Amino acid sequence: MSERYFQHTYANGLTLLVEKMPGVQSGAMTFLLDAGGSTDPVGASGTATVLSDLVLRGAGSRGSKELTDHLDAMGLQRSSSVGIYHTRFGSAALAARVLEALPTYADIVMRPHLPADGFEAARDLALQSLEGIEDEPRQKLFVRLREWFFPSPLGRNTMGDPAELEALTVEAAKADWARRFRARGAIVALAGNVEFERAKDAVGAALGEWQAGEPIAVEQTPPPGNFKFEVAQSEQTHIGLAYPSVPETDEDYYTLRLAIEVLSGGMSGRLFTEVREKRGLVYNVSAGYSSLKGMGAILGYAGTSNERAQATLDCVVAELFRLTEGVTEAELQRAKTGLKASTIMQGESTSARAGAIAHDFFMRGRIRTLDEIKAAIDGVTLERVNAFLKRTPPGPFTVVIVGPKELTVPAEAR
Amino acid sequence: MSERYFQHTYANGLTLLVEKMPGVQSGAMTFLLDAGGSTDPVGASGTATVLSDLVLRGAGSRGSKELTDHLDAMGLQRSSSVGIYHTRFGSAALAARVLEALPTYADIVMRPHLPADGFEAARDLALQSLEGIEDEPRQKLFVRLREWFFPSPLGRNTMGDPAELEALTVEAAKADWARRFRARGAIVALAGNVEFERAKDAVGAALGEWQAGEPIAVEQTPPPGNFKFEVAQSEQTHIGLAYPSVPETDEDYYTLRLAIEVLSGGMSGRLFTEVREKRGLVYNVSAGYSSLKGMGAILGYAGTSNERAQATLDCVVAELFRLTEGVTEAELQRAKTGLKASTIMQGESTSARAGAIAHDFFMRGRIRTLDEIKAAIDGVTLERVNAFLKRTPPGPFTVVIVGPKELTVPAEAR
Numbered sequence: 001m002s003e004r005y006f007q008h009t010y011a012n013g014l015t016l017l018v019e020k021m022p023g024v025q026s027g028a029m030t031f032l033l034d035a036g037g038s039t040d041p042v043g044a045s046g047t048a049t050v051l052s053d054l055v056l057r058g059a060g061s062r063g064s065k066e067l068t069d070h071l072d073a074m075g076l077q078r079s080s081s082v083g084i085y086h087t088r089f090g091s092a093a094l095a096a097r098v099l100e101a102l103p104t105y106a107d108i109v110m111r112p113h114l115p116a117d118g119f120e121a122a123r124d125l126a127l128q129s130l131e132g133i134e135d136e137p138r139q140k141l142f143v144r145l146r147e148w149f150f151p152s153p154l155g156r157n158t159m160g161d162p163a164e165l166e167a168l169t170v171e172a173a174k175a176d177w178a179r180r181f182r183a184r185g186a187i188v189a190l191a192g193n194v195e196f197e198r199a200k201d202a203v204g205a206a207l208g209e210w211q212a213g214e215p216i217a218v219e220q221t222p223p224p225g226n227f228k229f230e231v232a233q234s235e236q237t238h239i240g241l242a243y244p245s246v247p248e249t250d251e252d253y254y255t256l257r258l259a260i261e262v263l264s265g266g267m268s269g270r271l272f273t274e275v276r277e278k279r280g281l282v283y284n285v286s287a288g289y290s291s292l293k294g295m296g297a298i299l300g301y302a303g304t305s306n307e308r309a310q311a312t313l314d315c316v317v318a319e320l321f322r323l324t325e326g327v328t329e330a331e332l333q334r335a336k337t338g339l340k341a342s343t344i345m346q347g348e349s350t351s352a353r354a355g356a357i358a359h360d361f362f363m364r365g366r367i368r369t370l371d372e373i374k375a376a377i378d379g380v381t382l383e384r385v386n387a388f389l390k391r392t393p394p395g396p397f398t399v400v401i402v403g404p405k406e407l408t409v410p411a412e413a414r
Numbered sequence: 415m416s417e418r419y420f421q422h423t424y425a426n427g428l429t430l431l432v433e434k435m436p437g438v439q440s441g442a443m444t445f446l447l448d449a450g451g452s453t454d455p456v457g458a459s460g461t462a463t464v465l466s467d468l469v470l471r472g473a474g475s476r477g478s479k480e481l482t483d484h485l486d487a488m489g490l491q492r493s494s495s496v497g498i499y500h501t502r503f504g505s506a507a508l509a510a511r512v513l514e515a516l517p518t519y520a521d522i523v524m525r526p527h528l529p530a531d532g533f534e535a536a537r538d539l540a541l542q543s544l545e546g547i548e549d550e551p552r553q554k555l556f557v558r559l560r561e562w563f564f565p566s567p568l569g570r571n572t573m574g575d576p577a578e579l580e581a582l583t584v585e586a587a588k589a590d591w592a593r594r595f596r597a598r599g600a601i602v603a604l605a606g607n608v609e610f611e612r613a614k615d616a617v618g619a620a621l622g623e624w625q626a627g628e629p630i631a632v633e634q635t636p637p638p639g640n641f642k643f644e645v646a647q648s649e650q651t652h653i654g655l656a657y658p659s660v661p662e663t664d665e666d667y668y669t670l671r672l673a674i675e676v677l678s679g680g681m682s683g684r685l686f687t688e689v690r691e692k693r694g695l696v697y698n699v700s701a702g703y704s705s706l707k708g709m710g711a712i713l714g715y716a717g718t719s720n721e722r723a724q725a726t727l728d729c730v731v732a733e734l735f736r737l738t739e740g741v742t743e744a745e746l747q748r749a750k751t752g753l754k755a756s757t758i759m760q761g762e763s764t765s766a767r768a769g770a771i772a773h774d775f776f777m778r779g780r781i782r783t784l785d786e787i788k789a790a791i792d793g794v795t796l797e798r799v800n801a802f803l804k805r806t807p808p809g810p811f812t813v814v815i816v817g818p819k820e821l822t823v824p825a826e827a828r
Contacts, residue, residue, distance in 0.1 A: 023437015024762050056681075057691070065687060072682040072748045075755030093755050121694035128697040128719055134649035137549050233647070235548035267470075268486040273479060277471070280535035283542040305542055334486045341489030341507050348438050349763065 005357070005367045006196035012183035012212040016203045017357045017367055019191040021350060027095030027192035028350035030358040031105060034185035036085040037158030039216050040176075044168055045153075046130075046160015047176045048082045050122045052089075054173065055181070056080070057118035060107030064118060067104070074101055082158045084292065085362070087181075092351050095193035099202045106206040109181050119170040127166070130159050137234045138284075138303055141402045145240035145299060148228045149398040151220040154292060182213025189358035192350035226398040229406045237309035237403030241287075241300040241316065241413070243394050248291045248363050254376045255388045256289065260298065261335035262327045263287050263319065268334060270319050275302070281312045287320075291363065298394070310407050313399075317410045320394040326386035339377050343370060419771070419781045420610035426597035426626040430617045431771045431781055433605040435764060441509030441606035442764035444772040445519060448599035450499040451572030453630050454590075458582055459567075460544075460574015461590045462496045464536045466503075468587065469595070470494070471532035474521030478532060481518070488515055496572045498706065499776070501595075506765050509607035513616045520620035523595050533584040541580070544573050551648045552698075552717055555816045559654035559713060562642045563812040565634040568706060596627025603772035606764035640812040643820045651723035651817030655701075655714040655730065655827070657808050662705045662777050668753075668790045669802045670703065674712065675749035676741045677701050677733065682748060684733050689716070695726045701734075705777065712808070724821050727813075731824045734808040740800035753791050757784060 006018040040047045057064040071078060074097040079090040089105065091098055133140050146155045188207070190199050232238075246252050264271045264287040275285045287300040300320070304312045327335075346352040347370050357367045397413040420432040454461045471478040485492060488511040493504040503519065505512055547554050560569045602621070604613050646652075660666050678685045678701040689699045701714040714734070718726045741749075760766040761784050771781045811827040 026759055026762055064691065065682075068680075068682040068687065068691075069744065069748065072680040072752060073744075075751035077756065077759065078681060092759060094758060097755075121691065124694040125690065125697055128650075131649050131719060132697060132717065135551050235545050236542075266482075266486040267492065268479075268482040273482065276539065277478065277482075277535065280538040283539055283546060303546065305545060330483065330487075334483065337487060337489035341511075342491060344508060345440055345491065345506060348440055 014183040014186045017189040018196045027098040028092040028354040030189045030354040031089040032086040032187040035087040035180035037156045038153040046165045052087045053122035055112035058113035060111045102206040116170045141238040141240045145400045149242035183210040184213045189354045191353035228400045230402045239302045240400040242398045245296040247296045258335045262331045265338045317413045324393045428597040428600045431603040432610045441512040442506040442768040444603045444768040445503040446500040446601040449501040449594035451570045452567040460579045466501045467536035469526035472527035474525045516620040530584045555652040555654045559814045563656040597624040598627045603768045605767035642814045644816045653716045654814040656812045659710040661710045672749045676745045679752045731827045738807045
């Protein structure tokens with residue numbers, strides 16, 4: 001490995017990743033725990049979301065307020081979230097502060113107090129947050145699209161299920177914490193002004209004694225169907241489309257990514273120019289790649305006025321199928337330039353890099369260098385893209401509509 | 415000026431600002447034109463928003479599609495927006511590409527085609543975007559809060575007014591373009607791997623011949639009132655509060671900013687801990703400083719379930735008044751650390767710095783260095799903060815509620 005990238009796996013299964021970035025003062029940490037929406041206990045969807053809040057309500061020698069004050073006193077810009085696979089804690093600050101905070105993060109994951117009153121408050125907030133989706137039809141669309149496209153529990157709403165959250169107890173949450181907050185599969189990724197040896201010692205001292213824990217098996221079941229219409233008294237109709245594609249580890253991953261960039265990258269992307277600019281059908285339209293372990297997917301979205309919704313759906317589907325006819329050399333070049341430019345920009349952000357190396361390690365078991373990514377993009381030829389697009393027409397589709405009126409899915413997408 | 419910051423004003427009134435940042439490859443541009451929502455013609459609110467789209471639909475020797483393809487072929491990550499004072503075009507890429515794109519941006523602002531069919535499409539999209547707000551009660555709340563708090567036209571919705579957009583003609587848009595797209599008051603701010611002398615020549619060659627144009631006078635009228643309840647059949651109640659404060663150029667600006675940081679900075683902020691963590695009343699709660707020329711304001715927001723809305727409003731108002739009793743030394747230290755840390759993080763992003771130096775120049779007529787900002791934060795004493803808070807109790811308030819049920823504004827905030 002070069003002088004920029006480092007990795008180490010401790011005896012308990014925790015992995016440390018470091019990217020030493022030149023010319024920055026800051027450091028960023030992405031801490032991934034193997035506790036995502038997909039491993040929430042059956043019948044207790046949303047437990048990881050409640051835990052991600054609850055573990056911050058007192059840990060180690062510090063009570064709830066003390067803990068928060070202590071972390072803020074280091075100037076950490078903090079975040080936390082729950083995804084399909086992981087609970088994620090992020091922090092960014094002057095690099096020295098990020099290392100200094102490691103023992104406190106060890107308290108949070110290994111020695112949280114999990115108080116009963118804090119549990120009630122955290123669960124209430126999770127329920128409120130779920131209720132809030134009802135006021136955000138676009139967010140609701142994406143929740144439903146994932147539920148109807150991905151196999152369960154991968155398509156689960158990571159925010160949880162209202163009835164299951166209501167039934168959750170502090171005892172069940174504690175038991176789940178003991179099961180899932182553990183070193184096996186956990187990743188601490190640091191990027192910025194960080195020395196590997198120092199980081200290795202600091203992470204080892206803080207988290208080396210963390211219990212390894214047991215692997216978690218998840219059984220997958222197919223989604224409920226491939227078309228869902230949800231009535232909403234909304235001013236706009238929200239349309240979601242999804243179809244399977246190659247996983248991130250496939251040799252055609254960048255072939256696909258560049259094709260999707262032609263479809264939806266920048267303002268010269270086909271969806272933007274055809275659906276929005278030329279036909280003025282829609283305010284928001286996009287398609288993107290979604291990465292799961294061992295599977296990839298294309299998720300498309302359009303939000304439009306109720307009268308234009310059918311024309312928009314037809315037009316987006318037509319553009320997806322038009323891809324099979326191939327892209328032009330000029331389109332491919334623009335796609336390459338755009339994708340490389342965003343890679344370079346991302347390379348200057350410590351938070352983006354910490355997130356990227358953690359994602360790489362989870363998906364591929366190793367860090368890719370920025371040069372490797374750029375070379376992979378450059379290596380894709382027009383022939384390769386067009387042969388790929390010809391042999392992989394879009395589909396089978398899942399279509400979700402949130403709006404006042406049902407739409408007709410075009411025959412080719414049924 | 416140091417070796418990091420440079421500025422130059424051309425004969426036509428255009429100002430170039432450059433921040434040369436060490437250790438980055440990228441460059442970012444913020445291009446501000448003196449064409450914001452507040453200078454939209456009377457009766458034609460939304461014209462700047464339509465123009466910001468329309469000028470990209472063909473300019474100089476390039477038609478609409480050619481222009482978009484040309485900019486995307488340089489790998490520019492582009493954005494555009496309309497604020498109270500300005501139309502803003504942003505781009506970021508490898509630094510050399512950002513300079514290379516300058517002649518094209520000159521085409522866009524000086525030689526746009528403004529085609530009639532493009533006008534219809536741009537206006538339709540603006541109308542669709544306005545309709546979309548009806549599905550986003552939180553965004554709607556902020557639109558209404560600005561309308562009811564700031565004097566008109568500063569409080570205008572920069573997205574426009576539906577009836578006025580319907581009545582807008584391409585001829586009127588063209589006349590307005592000629593009036594407002596001009597060098598006077600325009601700012602090109604570049605940050606990143608950029609040499610000042612090269613940038614000065616490139617900007618001069620591209621935009622030096624741009625017409626200066628005439629100053630635009632705007633007459634202010636008071637807002638319609640200080641309480642607005644808008645019925646919405648929403649699952650949550652959205653609460654907005656606003657009251658005036660010192661302008662950004664005031665010597666107590668950082669005194670105020672640090673006090674607001676105690677109130678709402680990080681997770682240890684009082685609103686977060688008191689309203690959310692302790693009482694579990696609300697999922698989203700925050701307060702922030704909003705800067706206008708010659709005036710400042712505090713805008714507060716809470717989104718909560720309908721049953722908890724009254725308790726939330728009461729609790730937020732109580733926290734605002736509790737500030738007059740002062741903050742503690744520990745709170746102030748955390749606020750200083752937090753504000754400095756975010757300044758340092760921002761100092762590593764070319765896009766953030768391009769935006770920050772443009773804002774500084776518009777508000778203060780000069781660029782502030784990062785060291786100057788850090789020194790200003792460090793210079794604020796506890797005595798100063800507490801004396802300031804004592805003599806400037808919050809108010810007079812403007813309160814806006816979007817939700818199914820009206821609330822009672824606490825007596826002290828009426």
